[in-house]
Amino acid sequence: MPGPRPTPRLSRARVRGATIAAFVALAPLLPAAAVAVGTVRVDAALPYVCTLPSGPQPATVRITAAFPERASVGEEIRPADVATTVELPASAVADLTTPRAATVRAETRLAVGAAQDEQRTEATWSGTGQPVAVPAEGHLVLTTTGDVPSLTTGTAGELVLTAGALAVDLAPSTADGAATAPPSLAVACVPAPDAEGRTVLARVPVGAGAPTGTPSAPPPSTTAPSSPSPSPPSLPTDRPAPPTAPGATRATPDLPTPPGAEPPPDGRGLATAEEEPPGTPAPRPDAPPCVTEKPTPMSLSAYITGYSNVRKLNGANVIPVSCALIEQGQPEFDPREDGFHLITKSTARLSYQGRAQTPPFRATFLTFGFTPTTATLVLEQTGPMSIDSDVLLIFPDNIAETYVRAPLVLRVLDVRVNGTPLDVGPDCRTEKPLTSPEPDPATYPGDHLVLVGKGQLINGTDAEGYVLTGGGPLTGTVTIPPFKDCGAGGEDLDRLLTAAISGPDNHVKQIQGQTCSVGIETPPPDQCTEDRQPLVIPKPER
Structure with missing residues (x-):
């Protein structure tokens, strides 16, 4: 076996435009009174499907937040007053009453996609809630609030924020405050099929030339918005674009x-x-x-x-x-x-x-x-x-x-x-x-x-x-x-x-070889074939 060769160099040209930089320095939430003039409020109730031990269950997920009407290039965009409310049906409550839970505390992690032109990333909105009583009958409503990441973009254009998958961690307790067996329950939720095209939370104009006025957002309601809106791009990932076939445009991570x-x-x-x-x-x-x-x-x-x-x-x-x-x-x-x-x-x-x-x-x-x-x-x-x-x-x-x-x-x-x-x-x-x-x-x-x-x-x-x-x-x-x-x-x-x-x-x-971003709405042609398979076939090296 020959000795090790120098590590191959994967050349990448600079990406067109600036990337959306997702800062994970978490910012404290502002109270409602502190939200300044020039913000737009989001109040969207969306149909989800949550997987519990008893099986998939329909659920309503309500997301509230406040965003700036517009932002300058390089300006921090900080969501405020963020709350996530999950309403589980009565049929799901049995998964908590079986282990004799009297109260339950929830933690949530909501995936929020951010897209601007061809640039995409994804942030996680985390929240915690106070213990609530497990109802003897009827729906279980869990509300969480917490810190969420800020966003900063380096180019002008509309920034679109989209709700995606939701993870809910439940910590049930008995009437005397002891943990149940099992002591926790992990619930995975995804937007229901009929939520397609309705998960856009906000559209924030950024930079010079951005349209004036309030960015489009779902109107305040307790039901999913009924007015049609453009289908949002699939939730993207904050990941580098890999090397491509010869002659194609490449991107830095x-x-x-x-x-x-x-x-x-x-x-x-x-x-x-x-x-x-x-x-x-x-x-x-x-x-x-x-x-x-x-x-x-x-x-x-x-x-x-x-x-x-x-x-x-x-x-x-x-x-x-x-x-x-x-x-x-x-x-x-x-x-x-x-x-x-x-x-x-x-x-x-x-x-x-x-x-x-x-x-x-x-x-x-x-x-x-x-x-x-x-x-x-x-x-x-x-x-x-x-x-x-x-x-x-x-x-x-x-x-x-x-x-x-x-x-x-x-x-x-x-x-x-x-x-x-x-x-x-x-x-x-x-x-x-x-x-x-x-x-x-x-x-x-x-x-x-x-x-x-x-x-x-x-x-x-x-x-x-x-x-x-x-x-x-x-x-x-x-x-x-x-x-x-x-x-x-x-x-x-x-x-x-x-x-x-x-x-x-x-x-x-x-x-x-280079990966194919098969899960996004329009996979890059320098990464994927027309039928969404990896374009680049690597060669073995000794």
């Missing part, structure tokens, strides 16, 4: 500015306009289908491929181009002694013909140094795959580190030794998932592969190494466990395969 940091001197945000010369994208190589059946606003997809060494066999085999379906998490700021960290926790699933696995691939080695052996292999995912990204915001440079953790079992489908078939049976596989050294075993227990990607994000210029949405190299070391259930007709081949293949210190290097 959209990174928030932490408190105390200064924006670039052009004053337009974290990115400035610049385009690459036009060109013709390279032909797209063949790749397995990579289709997200039910995308959410946070859905991404990407292809991955690479090499994995088998140390005992003194060789490496190609892991074929495989589809990964990713659900990107909400980015959160974490202030630490060394600076502000932007933490994003995502999940992923391999996808091949409806199964969580790679496509079958063939590997040929000289077993025991002299016998040519060819096997058809598959990597099967046996549990959730986590992707944890940590960006240390040190302007102008930002250091990115991403850990991918995946429980993968290696299956052997067929074997030929010196051209002669060796029947390994239908269930030949490693006895447990592949394992890697885990830097945080308390948080991530169990057997799984660990791959690490490192990158440097330079605002307004280039990105080097790996970032989730841009792709790049991921490396790690893996132990291949012993095999089990190998053989047919009473022949036990477990020890043979274990002796030939299993063992530690097998190097893995995977290359992830």
Whole structure:
């Protein structure tokens, strides 16, 4: 295996226009009396569907807030008087009365999309409520208030805010104040199908040339607005735009500015306009289908491929181009002694013909140094795959580190030794998932592969190494466990395969391609095919 090569450089041109910088320095809510003239109030009651232990239940979510009529470029837009009220039907109350709850306290997290022209981000409006009595009959009404993030945009144009998914954490208590069993209940809510096109909370004109007058917003009411409004864009994510096919326009990552940091001197945000010369994208190589059946606003997809060494066999085999379906998490700021960290926790699933696995691939080695052996292999995912990204915001440079953790079992489908078939049976596989050294075993227990990607994000210029949405190299070391259930007709081949293949210190290097933002209303053509599959097919690198 050749020595490690320098980390490939992922060139990115500066993004057209400025990005919307979502500041997570939380601002205290202003009381109603403190709302100044020149604001517009939002009072929208929207139909939602909430998933409880008893099943999906209809609910009404009422969102109230106050926004400025308009804002200047670079001016902080701070929502005020924000409250979220969830009204659950009587049929849902049984989920609380069953554990003998007398009162319940709620915490909510509402995803609010922000879009301006082609720029998009998403903020989380968090709230807490006082304990309320669980009614013997009738609806349960829970109201929360709390701090919400401010928004700042570096360009002129209409800023559109849209309500999205809502998470409700319930903490029930008994009549004597003790916790129930279970002590908490997590409820996930999404806008109901008939809420489509009605979830826009406000439209705030920004900058010179913005229309005068009050921005459009749902009229105060206790029901969903009946007047038609333009369909809002799907809830976007505050994520960098990855490298694209040759000749396409590329973008720098959209990174928030932490408190105390200064924006670039052009004053337009974290990115400035610049385009690459036009060109013709390279032909797209063949790749397995990579289709997200039910995308959410946070859905991404990407292809991955690479090499994995088998140390005992003194060789490496190609892991074929495989589809990964990713659900990107909400980015959160974490202030630490060394600076502000932007933490994003995502999940992923391999996808091949409806199964969580790679496509079958063939590997040929000289077993025991002299016998040519060819096997058809598959990597099967046996549990959730986590992707944890940590960006240390040190302007102008930002250091990115991403850990991918995946429980993968290696299956052997067929074997030929010196051209002669060796029947390994239908269930030949490693006895447990592949394992890697885990830097945080308390948080991530169990057997799984660990791959690490490192990158440097330079605002307004280039990105080097790996970032989730841009792709790049991921490396790690893996132990291949012993095999089990190998053989047919009473022949036990477990020890043979274990002796030939299993063992530690097998190097893995995977290359992830640029992601496709499949969950947004109009996926970028330099990221996705017309049928919403990843456009970029990566090539394996040793």
